[in-house]
Amino acid sequence: METPPAAAPAPLPPPARPSTPSYTVECIFRDFTCRRAALIRALTTDEKAFSRKYNAGTESLYLYGNSDGNWELRPPKLLMPPGQPDPRMFGIKLVRGNMKHPKWLAYIATHCDAWLIRISFFLGANLGTQASRQHLSALINSLQTVHEAFVASDTYHRICHLEKMNVEIEDEDEGCGTEPTVCASCGNHYRRNGFWICCDECDRWFHGKCVKVTAAQAEHIGHYECPECCSDKKGHDYNVDPLLSVLYKRY
Template sequence: MDGAYNPRTVEEVFRDFKSRRAGMIKALTTDVEEFFQQCDPDKENLCLYGLPNEQWEVTLPAEEVPPELPEPALGINFARDGMQDKDWLSLVAVHSDAWLLSVAFYFGARFGFDKTERKRLFGMINDLPTIYEVVNGKDKVSPQGNNHSNNKHKSNSKPQRGSESQSKSSKIMVQKEEDEGLQEEDDEDEHGDALCGACGENYASDEFWICCDACEKWFHGKCVKITPARAEHIKQYKCPSCSNKRARSS
């Protein structure tokens, strides 16, 4: 853990918040199988920590009283096998959101943020979707504007509309050159609310995205280690979380 790390400005606290948040989102999405295994109910009270280096850690709470930083929810491992995986992950996500806020405003209080600084910090934080929203897919509108589209993989160019005629096996959507000028502004408006199910960051038209055929969440290709070339050969894509759920149930 990292109690000695002390960001002192609004920008530094927000950067710390984003990094810890990224680590916890990773634990609850792309690293969910490893996270699940580490939360053994037979162990003592465990906590999920987001770290300033965008990593996560499941460990015992700090021994000192009071601790250097606010502590996350205690004993998340005890409920793991007593409820559905999705419900358990949602519960951990809610507590993780609360912990992130408490850490950010702890730093604000410690270094004397005034009313204006606190308001600015909260505004920056509030512009990001919560971990709960990311984990449950409530943070976005599908980049296609329709969660049931048959064409879910996107190349670096913007997805074309009216692509229903493409086959399921050919999921890479290529924007026709003659349409780019007319659709550029509309595409940004239509897809601007989409967020990656792994990192929680916004859609960007110059990045490759892929959609899970099981949970219908969208992901940066780089976040799930899928390249455009590899996606062309995938008939049905399942994200790491959905793949792990199937492995555990079999």
């Protein structure tokens, strides 16, 4: 009697895929709003505390807006998982360089928006339908961005005002050396970014706007005389600089 052939071994089940937690639109949007609120507060209400912690840091720091509504600064994790890690593990890297304080905070705000969007779309990748993803996008777009909220805040206007005052003080200090300190026409202090012109007769300096001379016009004037020196001079020869005859007709 023949022995029946052995049955073929049953195929192995496919390897189990790593479980991905399921999120609803409402859950993802709630996570987005909590993190967003934390980041806005860090750059506005808590701006002084945020700047103090950053300035006290001795290593690279990242800003995190947590799902519990709190923000924190901390260094990056030393060990990162292989592959494409969860974007929630990465915060916003704080790099300042030579940027002024208002511009630096606005720069951070734009990266906060990019970070929030990345997290939301990472969590929303497994939403079942296109309609769900569109609904999530509409909810997110119904809110101000972190950048928009920051530039509209009182904090932003305050630090811009302080920055402007500091620049004016620096300009006045720079004008106290060899540069002219006051306009001989209006008496206002020297400003570094304004156009000034020096009279070749009396050696006094003037705002270009006070003597109605622009920087472009000054390039074509070989010998400049202020209106007062011209009025004191009898028989002034405008043929030396014909452009002056046009300029002084305005006075």
